[in-house]
Structures are given as C-alpha cells and as structure tokens.
Amino acid sequence: MAKKTAPLAFRIDGVTLDGAWSLRSPEIEQERKVAIYDLLAENHFAPRGSQGGPYHLVLGVAENRLVFDVRLGDGSAHGRVLLSLTPFKRVVKEYFAVCESYYAALRDAPARLEAVDMGRRSLHDDGATLLRERLKGKIAIDFLTARRLFTLICALSL
Numbered sequence: 001m002a003k004k005t006a007p008l009a010f011r012i013d014g015v016t017l018d019g020a021w022s023l024r025s026p027e028i029e030q031e032r033k034v035a036i037y038d039l040l041a042e043n044h045f046a047p048r049g050s051q052g053g054p055y056h057l058v059l060g061v062a063e064n065r066l067v068f069d070v071r072l073g074d075g076s077a078h079g080r081v082l083l084s085l086t087p088f089k090r091v092v093k094e095y096f097a098v099c100e101s102y103y104a105a106l107r108d109a110p111a112r113l114e115a116v117d118m119g120r121r122s123l124h125d126d127g128a129t130l131l132r133e134r135l136k137g138k139i140a141i142d143f144l145t146a147r148r149l150f151t152l153i154c155a156l157s158l
Contacts, residue, residue: 009052012045012145013073017156018060027103028155035151043148046140047079059149061085061156068139081138087130092154095123124150 015036045055047070055078058069066088068081098120128146131153135141141149 009054010044010046010050010140011054012039012043012057013054014056015039015152016056016058017152018058018067018069027099031151032155035148035155039145039148039152043145044140044142045145047081048138048140050078053078059152059156066153066156068135070139081135083134087134088127088153091123091127091130095120095127095154098123127153 017032045053045057047055054073056071056073056075058067058071060067060069062082064085066083066085068083070078070080072078102120124147127150128143131146131150132141132143135146
C-alpha cells in the first residue's frame, strides 16, 4: 500500500525548534528526532489564506506564547501564529509524568508497559486534539501532524 502524503503545496518541509530549550532526557531527545523525521515524511499544514508552500516551521516560545513562525522555502516570512501556552501546560506536565513512568517500565517493569503506554498515547492524543482546536481558523493540520507537533511542543520543555 502506498504511503499517503499531503499535497506538496500544503506541507512542512523543514522544522526548527527556536530558543533555549533543554532536553529532559535521552528518551525525549529520541522522541523529538522521530517526531521531526515522521513530520517531514508525512504532514498536512495549511495556513489560512495561504496560496501554498512548502513551508519551513520555526517553533518557539516567547512571552508565555507558543510561536508558529511560518516561512516559505526560500526563508521569507509567511506569517506567525501565537498561541497562549496556558491551555497546554496541564497536558504537557501530565504527558511528561506518564513518559517518565513509561521509560521506567521499559527498564524495570515490562509487564506494566502496555497499561502505561495506553495512558501515554491518550495524553498525546489529548495534546494533539487541543493543538488542532487552538489552531482552528489559523492553520489546518491533520491529526498525525498535530501529534508530531505536540511532541515538539513538549520538547520545548514548556
């Protein structure tokens, strides 16, 4: 079966995490790398009113806001979307707590792994759903793109 991809015009072809962010653990760094790899392989990203890209996304944090700095392939500015971080703080905090349990279960209690992973996936889905809701009317993204972007938001250590 062929891999379904978004039309080339409405997709992210590069992503940068902007600002001073710290990695929480090697596991989080690995998740960040995988999220970027998967995001670049398959995504749908359509800023409202845009004639198309592809886009380079610079994702950062400034003044308690999540910044989506959208650029065109040549590096020129396309637009910025700012979202309050407040709605994300709870789900990111809970996600990190469950991730720590997941990584501990990987090392010490493989029998608990499935239950912990279900909670982890559920929180990841909650974060992706929240992101899609907050971007509604600004940037259209599909669910898998939202999941991968949520991972990157977590990597910014909000």
